[in-house]
Amino acid sequence: MIPPLNEKKKRVSKKNKSSWRKHIDTKDVDDFLEEQRLEQRLGEPFAILKDEQLFTVDTAPNEKQLSAKEKKRLRLLAPPKCFSMLESHSKVPDPITKRNRVRTKEERKCPILKRKEIERKRNGILKYREKQRIDDKKKHDEKLKEAENDEFSKDIWEIEDKLGGDEWIDKVTKRHTLRGTGKLNKIIPRMQTGKNKHVSNIETPHPGISYNPSFKDHNDLLVDIAEKEAKIIKEEKHLNRVTKDVFKRVAAEENSASWLKEMSQGLPNDEDHNEEIEEDLSGKPYKSVNPPVENKKKTEKQRRKQKEQILLKESRLLAKQEKKKTVDLHKLKLIKAQIENREKKLQKQKQRKEKLKMFKSKEPKQLGRLKYEEPDMVFSMREDLTGNLRNLRTQGSLLTDRFRSLQKRNILAVTARQNHKKAKVKKFVKPGFNDNWKKSVANINISPTMK
């Protein structure tokens, strides 16, 4: 507890050792001791030290100028800064001369064994684990190197030729002989691929796509293309006629008015009309839309008559059938002809079906949602034909051509590029982003007079 400055000191007893200790001022002694300890820790103060002890004259240049990278490397080698707190910074020696410390594994080793181990290492005798490590590394390096050089370094069809081509060797024998080589003859299931065999890999080019075509060839090509285009235009026109032109264009107001009229058909909207109906209803008695059904019973006579009628009908039918049998005997020729006719018809139908099937098998199949469509033919207009190789103008792209060809051969399914619609994000400016801080925060009145 510190007494206030201007208060007069009270007299205190210093009778006992403890009370004496309590009230004696030891500040100067403490300060001295503190200074002494600091000196012990940090060494002598700079004031006492001579210039020679503090500075050295740098007469020789540094042996090597280190680059920034090397300096960085060196810094990396130094112990990390985070551990500097753990080191002792004082120059005071450890008071406990014989401190108990856990020895490292290396220190704990038996010196005889240590010596022996060094000797073994020198003689090339390694421990199993070390050997394995070296071996593994070697194997790994080899593997990498092999993979680099292994590209196309063998004939994959050779083995087949050695044994597979020989018809005299039994299948079992073949498998048996190949078993040791590590190359088993794999039995591949004979599967039908869906590949379209009717379409060649590279279709023969139309002579009209030559860079310098003859007039006839080029004309043929253009005529082909024009015909195709005309077909497309015709189809488009037809679609327009059937869809767009059927409906006439109406103004929006008119449309809504007509809609309202249509929708309110049959609704009682006129008040006068309502009244009339009410009047009508009041005049006549109520009649249901579907009056209740009366259960009328038939008389005995009626039932008998009905039964008789049914029997008569049946007997007539029987008689007719009997008669037909006899008549059919005479009609045999006609029936035969009819049957033959029918069979012929069926045969024709069958043929037509087969033909259709054959044609269909040549066409690209529908593998997915979309159907294959023949791409536009490549051609160049007459003015694009320069007649020499230097000024040639290329048309079409080979990549698309290949891609479409794969689709045509049923190797790829026809797909359309998916366009994922991005969600609409509402944008707004955060308050304070565009703010003038001088106005809102510092509240400075910027006016021309202030300048």
Place this chain on the structure above:
Amino acid sequence: MVSNRKKKYSTGEGAQFISRKAALKKLQLSLNDFRRLCIIKGIYPREPRNRKRAQKGVPGIKMLYHIKDIQFLMHEPIIWKLREYKIFNRKVGRAKAVKDFKAMRRYLENHPTLKLDHIVKERYPSFIDALRDLDDCLTLCFLFSTFPSLPHIPRSQSDLCRRLTMEFLHAIIEAKALRKVFISIKGYYYQAEIKGQTITWIVPHHFSFEPQSKAEVDFKIMSTFVEFYTIMLGFVNFRLYHTLNLFYPPKFAIMDNPNEGEKALADENIFVAERVAALNIPLSKTVLGGEEETEIDNFDMGENAEATEEARKEIESIKVLKTLFNGMKFYLNREVPREPLVFIIRCFGGEVSWDKSLFIGATFAETDESITHQIVDRPSMEKKYISRYYIQPQWIFDCVNTRNLLPVSKYFMGEILPPHLSPFVDKERDESYVPPEERALYDQDAVEQMHKEESEDESDNVEDLNEETEVDVKMLEDNNKLKLGVKAGEIEKEAPWVKKREERQEYKLREKMIKKKHRNLYKSMMNAKRERGKEAWLLNKKRKLHDQKEKVKNKSKKKLTIKQIIIQLFFIYLFQSLVSIFFIRNNQI
């Protein structure tokens, strides 16, 4: 007990097909991996006979696979590799996210690699099968070799494509297997024949890269195709090189004696790659020796005499084709596309060179006097040599297609070229009418024939005289032979029409043996052929009549013109004399 009721779609078409989604689930693969696997293994979606049943009653159109196909895929060991990839990606991604770059690098160094060798073998059990399916492979590889690195197409892939395609061209050059070439607006069409298989491929024109729109082509899928095709082409190259007694990877004679190369090679791979791309340096062989020429045996085949004759002709023309440019020296100007021309010229035995600064591998300079042809694609040149022809590149292509050397005159520098016709037209359709002028364009024999016909007309009178004298000589000989004597027995000759008739009958019988399946097709084919023949005959006849008329007209014209000239000359003379008389008179006055 009553047996359990059969569940719907547990047998038949309903059980045969599996939707793509179900297949993914079964194989435990992602969609991308599944697509890749299917392309590599050559498994395609199917169209069922009855879609409703195959989709188990689910409406709409789904992508369906055959259940057996999926089961086949299930046995594929590379599925495990694909799964490894998945884990690998996850590990690398994690290491990257926590910035553990040491681990990341370790993972990347030990990345899993797909080995597709066994799949190539599996899909193409024999070398011939692989050759048969090489069209797509070559076209795509040639195309990809022109690509820069794009998203989904790594640089290494296009580099590999470039290397393999160039090596393949070398094999074609060594085998002299090229048969047809065609310059289209799309690219160069080539057709080669290897082991009896015709291989056609397209090479894009050598212009700058044109970016593709993503909407049209899925680059990822095409890249996967190319991934498989590069492996396939590599093995095909290996086999081809070994059958041609070449080293694979290719070696050059220069590399064998390092003393000749002045400096030590900085990078052997780049050195080789450049020479390979030059296409101009012959590869060194494992076994030295000439090629064996196979000759067709002369068997009398009787029935197939026509076919054998045709085959013999074909072989003969190919023999000519193989040595078409032998002994010729070509020099390419710098505006000419180097690669296709060097390839074609080297294929048929010619020597080529170009400007040294244009590309590596030039063997002689423009100043070399022994150059026979200089290929030029510009209207004129300042400095020209007398010792060589200056021709346009189309000459090379047309020569190959006609299989003999065409007259150079139509292809001179600055000349308007004759049309470049496609060699890929049906032979059957050749029966259509071709005007003699057009035929003369491509056939030397036809030119000769035309000339002959003209000369015949002129020498008609001479021949008439000759015939008369011949008749006299014959009469004399007959008189000498009338004397009695023993004659040597003569072999009774069969009338020629008997044999013909028999052949005809046999042909008709064979026609009858045509399967019902093909009969209609055959009929329509023959009808079309007949019709075409008829038309051609008609046009030919018309032409002949027309020509005759023209000839008569020309003759009369000639006579007329001579008369006219004489009359004109006479008038001019008259006029001149009159004028002179007039002048003389004036002077006198």
